[in-house]
Amino acid sequence: MQHLTESSVTERVLERISDCPDPRLKQVMTALIEHLHEFAREVALTPEEWKAGIDFLTAAGHVTDEKRQEFILLSDTLGLSALVDIVQNRSRSGEATESSLLGPFYRRGAPELPLGASIAGDTPGEPILVHGRVRSADGKPLAGALLDVWQAAPNGLYDLQDENQPEMNLRGRFRTDQSGRFRFRSVKPSSYPIPFDGPVGAMLRALGRHPYRPAHIHFIVAAPGYENLITALYIAGDPYLDSDAVFGSRESLVVGYRPGDGKESGAPYREAIEYDFVLAPAAETAAAVSGDHPQTGGRSV
Amino acid sequence: MQHLTESSVTERVLERISDCPDPRLKQVMTALIEHLHEFAREVALTPEEWKAGIDFLTAAGHVTDEKRQEFILLSDTLGLSALVDIVQNRSRSGEATESSLLGPFYRRGAPELPLGASIAGDTPGEPILVHGRVRSADGKPLAGALLDVWQAAPNGLYDLQDENQPEMNLRGRFRTDQSGRFRFRSVKPSSYPIPFDGPVGAMLRALGRHPYRPAHIHFIVAAPGYENLITALYIAGDPYLDSDAVFGSRESLVVGYRPGDGKESGAPYREAIEYDFVLAPAAETAAAVSGDHPQTGGRSV
Numbered sequence: 001m002q003h004l005t006e007s008s009v010t011e012r013v014l015e016r017i018s019d020c021p022d023p024r025l026k027q028v029m030t031a032l033i034e035h036l037h038e039f040a041r042e043v044a045l046t047p048e049e050w051k052a053g054i055d056f057l058t059a060a061g062h063v064t065d066e067k068r069q070e071f072i073l074l075s076d077t078l079g080l081s082a083l084v085d086i087v088q089n090r091s092r093s094g095e096a097t098e099s100s101l102l103g104p105f106y107r108r109g110a111p112e113l114p115l116g117a118s119i120a121g122d123t124p125g126e127p128i129l130v131h132g133r134v135r136s137a138d139g140k141p142l143a144g145a146l147l148d149v150w151q152a153a154p155n156g157l158y159d160l161q162d163e164n165q166p167e168m169n170l171r172g173r174f175r176t177d178q179s180g181r182f183r184f185r186s187v188k189p190s191s192y193p194i195p196f197d198g199p200v201g202a203m204l205r206a207l208g209r210h211p212y213r214p215a216h217i218h219f220i221v222a223a224p225g226y227e228n229l230i231t232a233l234y235i236a237g238d239p240y241l242d243s244d245a246v247f248g249s250r251e252s253l254v255v256g257y258r259p260g261d262g263k264e265s266g267a268p269y270r271e272a273i274e275y276d277f278v279l280a281p282a283a284e285t286a287a288a289v290s291g292d293h294p295q296t297g298g299r300s301v
Numbered sequence: 302m303q304h305l306t307e308s309s310v311t312e313r314v315l316e317r318i319s320d321c322p323d324p325r326l327k328q329v330m331t332a333l334i335e336h337l338h339e340f341a342r343e344v345a346l347t348p349e350e351w352k353a354g355i356d357f358l359t360a361a362g363h364v365t366d367e368k369r370q371e372f373i374l375l376s377d378t379l380g381l382s383a384l385v386d387i388v389q390n391r392s393r394s395g396e397a398t399e400s401s402l403l404g405p406f407y408r409r410g411a412p413e414l415p416l417g418a419s420i421a422g423d424t425p426g427e428p429i430l431v432h433g434r435v436r437s438a439d440g441k442p443l444a445g446a447l448l449d450v451w452q453a454a455p456n457g458l459y460d461l462q463d464e465n466q467p468e469m470n471l472r473g474r475f476r477t478d479q480s481g482r483f484r485f486r487s488v489k490p491s492s493y494p495i496p497f498d499g500p501v502g503a504m505l506r507a508l509g510r511h512p513y514r515p516a517h518i519h520f521i522v523a524a525p526g527y528e529n530l531i532t533a534l535y536i537a538g539d540p541y542l543d544s545d546a547v548f549g550s551r552e553s554l555v556v557g558y559r560p561g562d563g564k565e566s567g568a569p570y571r572e573a574i575e576y577d578f579v580l581a582p583a584a585e586t587a588a589a590v591s592g593d594h595p596q597t598g599g600r601s602v
Contacts, residue, residue, distance in 0.1 A: 001543055001552040006387050009548060013380035016544065019509040029508060031344045033379055035336040040384050043332045050376070050385045057372045061362010071358045075351070078334055079314035083341050084351045086307050207330060208320040242302055243317070247310060251302040 010037045056199050063198040067160050069104040073200040076101060076246035077209075085230075092227065095137035096280035100232040101248040103218065105158040110148060110171035118185035118267065119172040123165070125154040125187025127269040129260050130233075133180045133276045134221055141180025142279065145223035148173050149184065151216070156192025185267060188257075189215040191240045204245070211245050214238035219277070226279035233275055311338045357500050364499040368461050370405040374501040377402060377547035378510075386531075393528065396438035397581035401533040402549040404519065406459040411449060411472035419486035419568065420473040424466070426455040426488025428570040430561050431534075434481045434577045435522055442481025443580065446524035449474050450485065452517070457493025486568060489558075490516040492541045505546070512546050515539035520578070527580035534576055 002008060013033050020026035039045070060070040075081045081101050089099050113119070120127070134145040150171040152158050159169040176182045193211040196204060204211050215235040222228045234241060234249045236256040241249050260272035303309060314334050321327035340346070361371040376382045386400050393400075414420070421428075435446040451472040453459050460470040477483045494512040497505060505512050516536040523529045535542060535550045537557035542550050561573035 001550070001555070003552060004383065004387060004548070006384065006391075009380050009384050009387060012548060016510055017508045020507070021509055022507065025507055028344050028346070028350060031340050035340040035343075036379060036381055037384055039332050039336040040381060041388060042336075043329050044388050044391070045329070045385055047385055047389055049329060050382070054370070054372050054376065057358065058362065058365055058370070061359065061365055061372075064359050064362055069355070069359070071355050071362075075355065078337060079310050080337055080341060081351070082305065083307065083310050083338055084346055084348055086305060086310060087342060087345050088348055090307075090345070206321070206323065206326055207318045208322055209317055247305070247313060249302070251304060254302070 006041055010034065013037075056203070059199040068195060068198075070198050070200055072104040073194055073198075073246075074203075076103070076248075077194070077200055077204060079247045082247040091283075092280045095278055096227075097221075097229055097231055097278045098250045098252045099230050100216075100250055100253055101246060102220075102230050103232075103246070103248070105152075105160055106150060106218070106220075107160070107168070107171060110150065110168055110173050112173040112175070113184065115174060115177060115181075115183050116185065117172065117174075119149060119151075119170050120185065120187045121166060121169055123153050123169060123187050126271070127185060127267065128188055128257065129183060129185055129269050129272040130217065130275075131181070131183035131272065132274050134176050134182065134223065135180055135276060135278055136226065137278055137280060141176075142223045142226070143176055143178045143180055145176045145180065145182075145221060145277075145279070146173060147176070147182055147277075148220040148222075149186075150218045151186065151189045152192050154187055154190050156190055161195070185269060186217070188271075189217055189235065191215045191238055194245055209245065210240075210243070212240040213244055213246060214240040214249050216248070217273075221277045221279060223279055225282055227282050229277060229279055231277070233273065307342055311335065314338075357504070360500040369496060369499075371499050371501055373405040374495055374499075374547075375504075377404070377549075378495070378501055378505060380548045383548040392584075393581045396579055397528075398522075398530055398532055398579045399551045399553045400531050401517075401551055401554055402547060403521075403531050404533075404547070404549070406453075406461060407451060407519065407521075408461070408469070408472060411451065411469055411474050413474040413476070414485065416475060416478060416482075416484050417486065418473065418475075420450060420452075420471050421486065421488045422467060422470055424454050424470060424488050427572070428486060428568065429489055429558065430484060430486055430570050430573040431518065431576075432482070432484035432573060433575050435477050435483065435524065436481055436577060436579055437527065438579055438581060442477075443524045443527070444477055444479045444481055446477045446481065446483075446522060446527075446578075446580070447474060448477070448483055448578075449521040449523075450487075451519045452487065452490045453493050455488055455491050457491055462496075486570060487518070489572075490518055490536065492516045492539050495546055510546065511541075511544070513541040514545055514547060515541040515550050517549070518574075522578045522580060524580055526583055528583050530578060530580055532578070534574065 064070045085099050134142045159165040174182050191212050191214050196211040215238050216232040218232045220230050234254045236254050255273045255275050257271035260269050365371045382402050390400050435443045460466040475483050475485055492513050492515050497512040516539050517533040519533045521531050535555045537555050556574045556576050558572035561570045
C-alpha cells in the first residue's frame with residue numbers, strides 16, 4: 001500500500017482510470033482530475049473552502065429546474081461557455097459570422113412565421129424591423145435557410161420567466177426567401193440581469209461583479225450543407241456591451257438602429273436592424289444538415 | 302471592445318474580478334478560472350461534452366438531499382477530498398496519527414456512552430472490542446479526550462441509509478479515562494459500495510472503476526489544546542484496501558484483529574482492535590478546542 005502525498009494522490013486517481021474503455025472520456029477526465037488537483041494544491045484549498053464549494057454546488061442543484069439552469073449560469077459567468085464556443089469554432093473561416101452563447105433560455109418548437117410577421121404579439125415596446133440576408137462565405141445567397149429567433153421583452157424577462165407573457169412570446173422561426181432574405185418585426189430588446197437570486201448571484205456580488213447582459217436578440221441559423229450558427233446581435237450603445245456578465249458580446253455582432261422604411265406587413269416601425277449572416281460550410285463529419293442544435297441537447301429551456 | 306480569443310477570454314474574466322473586495326476569494330477564483338479554462342482548451346472540450354457536464358451536475362444536484370450528498374461523493378471519487386485533507390495537514394508533525402476522510406455519513410449528536418459500552422445495539426454481526434489510548438506526540442496520555450465514532454453495519458449501510466437500523470445505530474461518543482484509555486464494543490465492519498445508483502455511480506462505471514470502500518471505522522478525536530483528528534481505522538486483509546473508491550485508506554491506519562480477552566462489560570467477544578491515536582498540538586490560530594469539526598460545517602449528514 002503506497003503512502004499518499006499531495007502529488008502521489010493524483011497519480012493514484014489517474015491509475016484508477018487506466019482501464020477506462022473510452023479513450024476520449026479517459027482523456028477528458030485525466031485533464032479534469034489534473035487541473036482540479038493542481039487548483040487545490042496551488043491555493044492550498046482549506047476544508048472550510050471545500051465545504052463552501054460543496055454547499056454552492058448543492059444550492060445550485062436545488063435551484064435548478066425545468067425553467068432555471070444555475071449550472072449553465074455558472075459556466076456562463078465564469079467564461080467557460082464563451083471559451084467552449086470559441087474552441088468549437090477554431091477552424092471556422094474568418095469569413096463566417098462569429099458565434100455567441102446559446103444561453104439558458106432557448107426553447108425548441110417556436111412557431112414558424114411568414115416573413116415580415118411580428119414575434120412580439122401585444123408586448124409593449126418600441127417596434128423595430130429586423131432584416132438582412134443569409135449567405136455563404138463565397139457570397140451565395142442561401143434560400144430556405146431557417147432562422148430560429150428569440151429575445152427578452154423590454155422588461156428584461158423571457159417568456160419562461162414571466163407569467164404575464166404568453167407561451168413562446170418573442171420567439172419565432174423564419175425561412176429566407178429565394179434571394180436569401182429574411183425580415184421580421186419585434187420590439188427593442190433591453191439590457192437585463194441574469195437571474196441573480198441564487199448562488200451564482202451571490203457569487204457575482206462576492207466578486208464585485210454586476211449581473212447585466214447588454215441588449216441582444218438570439219439567432220440560430222441553419223441551412224443544409226452549412227454549420228449551424230448559434231449567435232446573437234447586440235445593440236450599439238448599450239452600457240453593458242463591454243462588460244457582458246456572461247462574455248457573450250462580440251464587436252462583429254454589434255448592430256445599430258437605423259431609420260426604417262416605415263411599414264412592414266401593414267404595421268408601422270421607425271427603426272430597423274440590418275445584418276447579413278454568413279454561414280461556414282459543414283465539416284465533413286458534422287450532422288449540421290439535420291437542423292438539430294447540438295448544444296441544446298434535449299433540454300427545453 | 303476587445304476581440305475575444307481562446308486566451309483573451311481568460312484575461313477578460315480575470316479583469317472582471319479585479320475589484321473583488323476579498324483577497325482570498327479573488328485568489329481562489331483566479332486559480333479556479335485559470336484551471337477551468339486551461340482544462341477546456343487542453344482537451345478542446347466540445348459543446349456536447351460541455352452539455353454532458355451540465356447534465357451531470359444537474360442530476361447530482363437533484364439526487365442530493367438531507368441524506369445523500371452526491372457532490373461529496375464526486376469530490377471523494379475524484380480524489381479531491383483526500384487531497385484537501387493532505388494539504389490541510391501539510392504542517393502536521395509526522396508523529397501525529399494520519400487523517401482520513403470524514404465522508405458523507407457523519408452525524409452530529411451521537412450519544413455519549415460509558416467506556417466499554419457497545420455502539421451496535423442488536424445489530425447482527427461478529428462482536429469486537431476496540432480499545433487503545435489517546436496521547437500527544439511527546440507521549441503524554443490525554444485524559445478526557447472525546448472520541449466520536451461511527452461505522453456502517455455488516456450489511457454495508459449506515460443508519461442514515463437503512464430504515465431497519467434505529468437512529469444513531471453504530472454511533473457513539475466516548476471520553477478517555479485518567480490514563481488516556483478508551484474502549485468500546487461493536488461488530489466487525491465490512492467493505493461496502495458507496496451509493497452508485499446516481500450520476501457518480503454512472504461515472505465510475507464509465508471509467509471502469511468499482512465503487513467499494515474497504516471496511517473501516519470512523520473517528521473524530523478531540524482534546525483541548527490539540528488539533529481535531531478526523532480519521533478512520535481500516536481492517537487488514539480487506540480486498541479493497543489498495544483500491545478504496547474514495548482514496549481514504551492509509552497504510553498507517555490499517556489494523557488487524559487480535560484475539561481478545563473474552564469479555565467486556567459482561568459481554569463476550571473473541572477479537573479486538575487496538576490503536577493509539579496521537580494528536581498534534583493546535584496551531585495558534587486554530588479553534589480546535591471548541592470541539593467543533595470545521596469540515597462538517599452545519600450539515601447533519
